[in-house]
Amino acid sequence: MRFKVGDKIKFLDEVGGGTVISVIDHRMVKVETDDGFEMPVMTSNLILDYRSGQHDDAQSKASHPAALFSEAVVPEKPAITEINPWGKVKDAPGVYLAFEPHEQQWILTGNLDVILINNSEYDLLFSLFLLQDDEMRGVDFSSIPAHSKMVLENITRDEISNWTTGAIQLLFHADEPKKIYMPAHINIEIKANRFFKEGSYVQSSMLRGKSLLVNLISMQALTVASDQEAVRKYNSEMAAQQSVVKKEKPFISKYQTNVGEAIVDLHIAELVDNIAGMSSHDMFELQMNMFTKTLKSAMENEYEKITFIHGVGNGVLKNAIIKALGDYEGLENKMASIIKFGVGAIDIIIKTKSN
Structure with a gap:
């Protein structure tokens, strides 16, 4: 409950009462007791003395009708303050809903x-709905400046259930936005038992005291309707791609010896640094895979000849290569130069359309 200067009050935890003579903040007021003493008191320890209030109000109406009219027509402004004027905000940018207990020493x-809390560089427009009496009701709508927070309500523990289910709609505005965001709709679902566990209340750089903090949405999770920086970056990248067209080198080029010609050595020592743990079958499969990969690359890039050095051995690899060539069209094979390679190499002649 919010008190104002002149309110007649009673103490909850002791006998007696007094009058509010000044408002220290939204949690504490200074009271002049009926005995004439002045003392600061937490508002949670006070209630209005309605009987005295009715009598005083009646007198006030008779003696100061203009003042009463003025008080009735001027609405109370919501409490909007900076998020953290005393330090640096470490929490992620976004919008938060916080429940901050008045009694930080007895937090439950x-x-x-x-x-x-509007922890963003945008002005925030919001519309808040809560489920009350099994019906969704619009309970508040307003705007909060960038890097600011607004006290929506001061509630008792009995009123917590009214704030556990609802929805909020958000709209972000800036005069010169880096990004334009789509409006956001967030459903609010808070388990009521969280309010009665001390571990639910945590310290945040956005508030002085501990609070039950709900991250409604982070700025990263918002849908971007227009990103000026991204548009400029995209246009720059596209221009660079158009001015310099990079073509990836074909696999066969590392074995090229002359224009349209290549030599590939299939000796296992040329393919791997260490054959420890490899079986004969593993080595054979590796050699055939290299044969297939280089031959395919040579054909795609219109090479005319590729020489495979298979070694002498028992002819298993050579025979496998000759057999595999039967799966391709437009290829001829012959023994490679004995003077240059001995009897352990084979030439593959690739007949292109231009040949």
């Missing part, structure tokens, strides 16, 4: 401030 008792 007393009233709570319901605070909407």
Whole structure:
């Protein structure tokens, strides 16, 4: 409950009462007791003395009707303050809903401030809906400046259930935005038992005290309707791609010896640094894979001849290569130069359309 200067009050935890003579902040007021003493008191320890209030109000109406009219027509402004004027905000940019207990020493008792936090560089327009009496009701709508927070309500523990289910709609505005975001709709679902566990209340760089903090949405999770930086970057990248067209070198080029010619050595020592743990079958499969990969690359890039050095051995690899060539069209094979390679190499002649 919010008190104002002149309110007649009673103490909850002791006999007696007094009058509010000044408002220290939304949690504490200074009271002049009926005995004439002045003392600061937490608002959670006070209630209005309605009987005295009715009498005083009646007198006030008779003696100061203009002042009463003025008070009735001027609405109370919501409490909007900077998120963290005393330090650096470390929490991720976004929008948060916080429930901050008045009694920080006895965090599971007393009233709570319901605070909407706009931790972003945009002005925030919001519309808040809560499920009350099995019906969704629009309970508040307003705007919060960038890097600011608004106290939406001061609630008792009995009123917590009214704030556990609802929805909020958000709209972000800036005069010169780096990004334009789509409006956001977030459903609010908070388990009521969280309010009665001390571990639910955490310290945040956005508030002075501990609070039950709900991250409604982060700025990264918002849908971008227009990203000026991304558009400029994309246009720059496209221009660079158009001016310099990079073509990836074909696999066969590392074995090229002359224009349209290549030599590939299939000796296992040329393919791997260490054959430890490899079986004869593993080595054979590796050699055939290299044969297939280089031959395919040579054909795709219109090479005319590729020489495979298979070694002498028992002819297994050579015979496998000759057999595999039967799966291709437009190829001829012959023994490679004995003077240059001995009897352990084979030439593959690739007949292109231009040949």
